[in-house]
Amino acid sequence: MSFQRVLLRQGTVITMDDSIGDFAAADVLVNNGVIEAVAPDLGEVDAEVIDARGMIVMPGMVDTHRHTWQAALRGIAADWTLGQYMTGLHLGLSALFQPEDTYAGNLLGAVEALDTGITTLLDWSHNVNTPEHSDAAIKGLFDSGIRAVFAHGGGADMYRVPSTVPHDQDARRVRERYFSSDDQLCTMAMALRGPQFATLDVTEADLRLARELGLPVTMHVGDGEWGRSRPVTQMKDRGLLGPDTTYVHCNTLADDELQDIADSGGSVSIAPDIEMQMGHGWPATGRLMRVGIRPSLSIDTCVSNSGHMFGTMQICLATQRALDNQEPGASDRPAVSLSSRDVLSFATVDGAKACGLDRKVGSLTPGKQADIVLLRTDTPALSPLNNPIGQVVYSAHPGLVDTVMVAGQVVKSGGRLHGDIEARALRLAQESRDALFERTRHTESLTDACTGGSWQPAPLITSVL
Numbered sequence: 295m296s297f298q299r300v301l302l303r304q305g306t307v308i309t310m311d312d313s314i315g316d317f318a319a320a321d322v323l324v325n326n327g328v329i330e331a332v333a334p335d336l337g338e339v340d341a342e343v344i345d346a347r348g349m350i351v352m353p354g355m356v357d358t359h360r361h362t363w364q365a366a367l368r369g370i371a372a373d374w375t376l377g378q379y380m381t382g383l384h385l386g387l388s389a390l391f392q393p394e395d396t397y398a399g400n401l402l403g404a405v406e407a408l409d410t411g412i413t414t415l416l417d418w419s420h421n422v423n424t425p426e427h428s429d430a431a432i433k434g435l436f437d438s439g440i441r442a443v444f445a446h447g448g449g450a451d452m453y454r455v456p457s458t459v460p461h462d463q464d465a466r467r468v469r470e471r472y473f474s475s476d477d478q479l480c481t482m483a484m485a486l487r488g489p490q491f492a493t494l495d496v497t498e499a500d501l502r503l504a505r506e507l508g509l510p511v512t513m514h515v516g517d518g519e520w521g522r523s524r525p526v527t528q529m530k531d532r533g534l535l536g537p538d539t540t541y542v543h544c545n546t547l548a549d550d551e552l553q554d555i556a557d558s559g560g561s562v563s564i565a566p567d568i569e570m571q572m573g574h575g576w577p578a579t580g581r582l583m584r585v586g587i588r589p590s591l592s593i594d595t596c597v598s599n600s601g602h603m604f605g606t607m608q609i610c611l612a613t614q615r616a617l618d619n620q621e622p623g624a625s626d627r628p629a630v631s632l633s634s635r636d637v638l639s640f641a642t643v644d645g646a647k648a649c650g651l652d653r654k655v656g657s658l659t660p661g662k663q664a665d666i667v668l669l670r671t672d673t674p675a676l677s678p679l680n681n682p683i684g685q686v687v688y689s690a691h692p693g694l695v696d697t698v699m700v701a702g703q704v705v706k707s708g709g710r711l712h713g714d715i716e717a718r719a720l721r722l723a724q725e726s727r728d729a730l731f732e733r734t735r736h737t738e739s740l741t742d743a744c745t746g747g748s749w750q751p752a753p754l755i756t757s758v759l
């Protein structure tokens with residue numbers, strides 16, 4: 295590397311570290327991949343200088359739950375319910391995935407995330423039907439250059455409800471082969487089914503495996519009707535709750551279950567966009583905050599909603615404001631309950647906490663890894679800059695992401711990803727998409743599958759489960 299030190303000169307700096315604060319103009323010095331200093335003026339420094347005037351300098355965003363393998367199928371579920379998603383995709387097209395499709399999806403999804411300023415991605419990988427699928431998923435993440443948490447979720451067959459099949463033991467091999475150290479750019483977690491998909495005995499065994507391997511856990515709970523079976527209470531009664539677990543969605547959990555998560559030190563990932571589209575229920579943002587949980591944000595799947603965090607932040611904030619505004623006397627409130635700073639915190643530092651990576655990333659704190667995003671502000675969309683955080687949340691979009699740095703490596707500058715990674719990801723995804731739909735023509739249950747927007751799978755009826 296030609297320059298170990300990089301100076302981001304005179305940007306508008308949002309650190310998301312309350313002890314440092316924000317700056318209308320400041321310098322950020324990166325040394326050997328680590329943030330060394332943030333100050334109004336660091337003076338002459340022996341470093342490569344990146345002119346950040348006219349830019350917002352902020353932490354890279356953290357997506358705490360994405361089924362990245364589905365990226366090449368983007369858009370197909372734009373008009374589907376959750377039940378249709380389960381039959382059409384998760385228990386439908388998923389079976390047609392070859393390892394090269396998993397690789398193409400993960401590469402595209404990770405590249406898309408990087409391109410939009412997401413520097414840490416928890417890949418909720420629940421279609422690794424063979425060891426080769428896991429290898430391909432991990433290679434896609436590695437090749438992209440993103441900071442990732444590969445959350446091993448086993449194969450789609452494990453999701454036939456209620457499952458009595460224990461979690462795929464190949465997770466042991468994956469842990470040993472790829473993630474023997476927790477101090478690397480990509481780390482590992484366990485994506486477990488939990489009581490909504492598996493029996494409680496299986497859930498207990500799966501959690502025991504995760505804890506034996508020393509891996510954090512992420513688990514869907516409280517999405518739609520499934521959530522009314524009190525999955526958190528079921529786990530609590532067996533003593534299974536812990537601070538190592540991230541609970542995904544939580545829409546239809548009861549308030550006391552949210553309190554139980556808080557009491558156990560667990561974290562939460564919400565995906566407001568998909569939750570409202572597909573029928574998971576109202577995003578639990580405000581209810582979580584009331585029990586002391588600051589949620590993290592996630593994209594979930596690009597088969598319907600977009601893959602960038604700007605849209606998710608806007609929807610998170612607008613939804614909670616709408617819910618608050620329905621309360622009696624709302625118009626007389628002295629202030630809003632949820633701020634744009636809260637929501638940017640969900641997308642950065644709270645996401646890092648949920649991934650167990652807040653020692654490393656999530657804020658522009660000296661000593662942390664240099665995962666940094668520069669947004670252009672010299673555009674009609676953001677100029678003049680009167681309220682940087684408010685405008686990042688409400689007005690920014692992926693087209694403004696000028697520069698992206700992961701562990702000090704600049705992977706995007708001048709609005710373009712470096713190298714041929716983008717072209718390669720697009721080509722492989724296109725080829726994969728074509729191959730998958732060709733295979734549906736020879737699959738009896740999927741003969742009506744098609745692109746173009748007209749495919750409407752018969753839904754899985756979740757209310758009887």
Ligand SMILES: [Zn+2]
Nearest residue numbers: 359418514594
């Ligand atoms: Zn999910």
